[in-house]
Amino acid sequence: MKTRKTTYEERIEIVEWTIKNNMNYKKASGKYEIPYANIYKWTKNYLENGKEALKYKKRGRKTKTKIKKQNLTETERLKLELDEERALRKRRELEIEI
Structure with a gap:
């Protein structure tokens, strides 16, 4: 499955849906057309660090x-x-x- 761009709000929606549906990553992957691994990683980060963990953080050196x-x-x-x-x-x- 090819990865598509998601917004911060979309990631929150996907993670919350996944949690409400007994951590069914496979079902969420099919519904939202996002790779299983991404949903798993987002959910894990969300549970450990809250909503802020789903925000995009640019890496690397500052220009x-x-x-x-x-x-x-x-x-x-x-x-x-x-x-x-x-x-x-x-x-x-x-x-x-x-």
């Missing part, structure tokens, strides 16, 4: 634009500005070539 400059040291702030200037220069050089 440089999301880093707050006031929290950086002087050296880190200067490196970030240098990287931004290099990226801008590279973009301008590409525009000139085009």
